[in-house]
Amino acid sequence: MAKIAFAILGMSLMLNFATGLLLGLVPEFQADVTISGAYTYDEGYSNSFVNGLEQEVKPSGGAVEDKGSALWRVLDMINIGFISKIFQYVLNYLYGFVKFIGIMLSGLLAPDMWRMLFSSGTGIFYIIMHIVYITAGISVWTGRDLSGR
Amino acid sequence: MVMEYLPVNTTGWTELMRGDIITASFIMFDSALLGWTIAILFFVHQLILYMKARNLTLNFIMGSFFVSMYLSAKAISLFPVIQPLASNVMFLLLVLELASILFYAFWR
Numbered sequence: 212m213a214k215i216a217f218a219i220l221g222m223s224l225m226l227n228f229a230t231g232l233l234l235g236l237v238p239e240f241q242a243d244v245t246i247s248g249a250y251t252y253d254e255g256y257s258n259s260f261v262n263g264l265e266q267e268v269k270p271s272g273g274a275v276e277d278k279g280s281a282l283w284r285v286l287d288m289i290n291i292g293f294i295s296k297i298f299q300y301v302l303n304y305l306y307g308f309v310k311f312i313g314i315m316l317s318g319l320l321a322p323d324m325w326r327m328l329f330s331s332g333t334g335i336f337y338i339i340m341h342i343v344y345i346t347a348g349i350s351v352w353t354g355r356d357l358s359g360r
Numbered sequence: 361m362v363m364e365y366l367p368v369n370t371t372g373w374t375e376l377m378r379g380d381i382i383t384a385s386f387i388m389f390d391s392a393l394l395g396w397t398i399a400i401l402f403f404v405h406q407l408i409l410y411m412k413a414r415n416l417t418l419n420f421i422m423g424s425f426f427v428s429m430y431l432s433a434k435a436i437s438l439f440p441v442i443q444p445l446a447s448n449v450m451f452l453l454l455v456l457e458l459a460s461i462l463f464y465a466f467w468r
Binding site for chain 1: 392424429431432434444445447448451452454455456458459460462463466467
């Protein structure tokens with residue numbers, strides 16, 4: 212199982228790489244908004260954070276008393292963004308395969324079906340990947356393969 | 361489907377009356393398959409090439425030529441009936457091929 216998990220991780224990395232290469236290789240794909248729009252770099256990386264929080268990201272507290280406190284608030288915001296972004300990168304690499312298939316099939320499936328299969332974190336494919344990674348993690352940690360082989 | 365809702369020239373009669381029989385038959389099939397003809401041809405081409413040569417790199421290179429030519433022809437609107445998702449599906453197959461090549465080259 213650990214082997215499968217690492218193979219999926221590698222395939223996900225290579226899919227990211229291949230998508231970028233192919234968009235450069237066949238220039239007509241860049242003109243196709245449905246293809247190039249879905250892969251625009253950093254296009255909505257804050258969406259998952261803001262939607263999860265269900266409000267805009269604002270600095271804490273009331274009025275800014277002095278310049279020092281403004282500086283600390285800016286540093287806080289930078290840290291929050293940094294942590295959120297790192298987390299998104301990790302998710303992209305761990306679940307990039309599912310995400311990629313989801314983007315490509317979004318035009319072909321009915322919205323309800325798509326949500327059942329590919330909604331971020333809770334879709335069926337994401338749950339399968341959670342199980343794969345947890346099993347692989349346990350087998351890497353304990354040295355025992357849970358699948359019995 | 362009611363005839364007047366179809367775009368002009370989806371039956372291929374115009375080409376047939378001109379004596380352009382290849383274009384006429386292509387347009388007829390393309391209308392009947394709702395614009396998926398090129399994608400189906402692409403899949404058949406890739407499948408036959410893979411069965412014959414068993415070489416994924418060759419498949420990818422020939423496939424990217426095929427798709428480039430199709431998209432150039434689409435840009436000058438040679439095809440009257442075009443399925444917008446056809447290029448997405450071909451893009452998916454090409455990306456999977458290239459990712460497999462890179463996977464076997466760098467990860468295995």
